[in-house]
Amino acid sequence: MSQQSDETAGHSTPAQSTWGGRFEEQLNAVAARVNTSVDVDKRLGEDDVRGSIAHVRMLAKTGIVSADDAQKIEAGLRQIGEEIAAGSMEWKASLEDVHMNIETLLTQRIGEAGGRLHTARSRNDQVSTDMRLWTRAALERVTQKTEALMAVLLVRAEQSLDVVMPGYTHLQRAQPVRLAHHLLAWCEMLERDRGRYVDARARLNESPLGAAALAGTTFPIDREMTAKELGFDRPMRNSLDASADRDFLLEALSALSIQAVHLSRIGEELVLWSAQEFGFVTMTDAFTTGSSIMPQKKNPDMAELVRGKAGKVIGDLVSLLVLMKGLPLAYNRDMQEDKRPAFDAFDTIEDCLDVFAGAIATARFDAVRMRKALREGFVEATEIADWLAAHGVPFREAHHVAGRLVKRCVEAGKTLPELTLEELRQEHASFDDSIFRALEPEVAIERRDVIGGPAKKRIEAALVALEARLRGYGVEARAVAAERGAR
Numbered sequence: 295m296s297q298q299s300d301e302t303a304g305h306s307t308p309a310q311s312t313w314g315g316r317f318e319e320q321l322n323a324v325a326a327r328v329n330t331s332v333d334v335d336k337r338l339g340e341d342d343v344r345g346s347i348a349h350v351r352m353l354a355k356t357g358i359v360s361a362d363d364a365q366k367i368e369a370g371l372r373q374i375g376e377e378i379a380a381g382s383m384e385w386k387a388s389l390e391d392v393h394m395n396i397e398t399l400l401t402q403r404i405g406e407a408g409g410r411l412h413t414a415r416s417r418n419d420q421v422s423t424d425m426r427l428w429t430r431a432a433l434e435r436v437t438q439k440t441e442a443l444m445a446v447l448l449v450r451a452e453q454s455l456d457v458v459m460p461g462y463t464h465l466q467r468a469q470p471v472r473l474a475h476h477l478l479a480w481c482e483m484l485e486r487d488r489g490r491y492v493d494a495r496a497r498l499n500e501s502p503l504g505a506a507a508l509a510g511t512t513f514p515i516d517r518e519m520t521a522k523e524l525g526f527d528r529p530m531r532n533s534l535d536a537s538a539d540r541d542f543l544l545e546a547l548s549a550l551s552i553q554a555v556h557l558s559r560i561g562e563e564l565v566l567w568s569a570q571e572f573g574f575v576t577m578t579d580a581f582t583t584g585s586s587i588m589p590q591k592k593n594p595d596m597a598e599l600v601r602g603k604a605g606k607v608i609g610d611l612v613s614l615l616v617l618m619k620g621l622p623l624a625y626n627r628d629m630q631e632d633k634r635p636a637f638d639a640f641d642t643i644e645d646c647l648d649v650f651a652g653a654i655a656t657a658r659f660d661a662v663r664m665r666k667a668l669r670e671g672f673v674e675a676t677e678i679a680d681w682l683a684a685h686g687v688p689f690r691e692a693h694h695v696a697g698r699l700v701k702r703c704v705e706a707g708k709t710l711p712e713l714t715l716e717e718l719r720q721e722h723a724s725f726d727d728s729i730f731r732a733l734e735p736e737v738a739i740e741r742r743d744v745i746g747g748p749a750k751k752r753i754e755a756a757l758v759a760l761e762a763r764l765r766g767y768g769v770e771a772r773a774v775a776a777e778r779g780a781r
């Protein structure tokens with residue numbers, strides 16, 4: 295084997311020497327190691343077979359190869375496909391990549407006809423086709439797993455409709471909210487992630503097959519036919535672009551990176567909430583680990599690891615961006631290095647989504663601790679300011695009054711509801727008894743009866759709407775959540 299670029303299609307005879315007549319010397323051993331990619335790209339095996347079957351059917355239909363040869367090729371490919379699926383395919387590093395492994399084995403098995411498969415195509419359009427097929431399926435998987443996590447959050451939110459907790463800004467207790475409101479906020483982030491996957495899938499769904507090495511082919515191929523056969527919406531318009539472009543991967547990994555950041559933020563909250571200082575959540579043994587030295591420890595490792603994995607996924611995106619930056623059209627061998635980061639980013643996110651679905655489905659939220667956290671931190675201060683503003687005091691002044699009351703409390707070691715009416719009136723004469731009711735978290739929450747707010751009926755409506763959207767995505771939320779462990 296040797297080092298030629300695979301720029302032509304149609305008449306190679308891999309049985310003699312991988313790269314044909316021009317090469318006499320063997321590839322240097324280290325060069326061979328740098329050159330080979332089958333260890334990584336064998337994951338494309340089934341997609342490669344699928345692409346080849348579509349291609350050979352087209353070759354037969356257009357009369358480029360005989361029906362007899364095409365039939366032998368397809369049968370051989372099917373068998374190889376089954377072996378790949380069963381894990382029994384023997385991959386050879388010396389055959390460089392997934393494409394050469396499959397073609398070589400095919401030709402060994404069916405003879406001369408195998409050598410006709412590569413007519414009117416190149417590994418350049420072949421690998422681009424394979425990657426698009428693989429990425430399309432991978433995007434569908436992360437879409438589904440994102441929906442499953444949303445379903446879990448929906449069910450957990452329904453269960454915690456009456457659980458109140460502090461909402462935070464600057465990690466300081468700020469205003470009371472519902473746990474359900476917080477869980478639904480996570481859901482919103484995830485639903486946008488889902489939307490990005492759907493968008494990326496739609497944009498990548500065009501067929502590069504037929505672009506050949508870069509400039510199409512002299513054979514009378516039918517690109518519409520192969521596009522349709524492979525479930526693509528249409529053939530890509532420009533053969534140079536079709537063979538050279540990897541922006542579908544950049545887009546997919548951008549979407550994965552954004553989701554990684556979302557999952558990392560959720561992970562951080564679960565870590566915080568698991569700390570004794572918060573005590574808001576306990577994750578089950580199946581999703582926590584102990585310490586090898588401190589017997590009392592129950593660590594929220596899954597939340598920490600998901601938080602950490604974001605670094606890897608972002609790294610995958612960056613390595614792909616840097617890989618592609620500055621490459622001239624059309625194909626360049628650098629692009630072989632696209633696979634490891636692409637596979638890693640998808641694998642990582644799939645695991646993170648699964649582990650969070652299970653961990654959150656089964657986590658125990660501590661309503662008592664959350665309610666208790668509302669007692670400290672003066673989260674009622676905004677209520678006081680709003681109450682005054684609603685009673686005719688300009689909001690700026692009201693804000694000032696509430697601030698002075700907080701200061702008083704700090705000095706006296708009291709909470710805001712513990713102030714007497716007299717003390718309140720010392721700061722502003724318009725206070726009356728009705729202020730005390732306004733300070734109760736449940737009341738404060740109910741009064742936030744606006745679009746997107748935490749009032750009970752707003753949350754109930756949000757839950758109904760979310761369930762309907764999930765159903766629109768083909769997801770029966772309750773059943774999916776139950777599968778993940780949410781009862």
Ligand code: ARG
Binds near residue numbers: 331335417625631
């Ligand atoms: N293994 C190669 C890759 O993944 C396939 C395309 C090879 N094309 C070439 N001209 N050498 O990029």
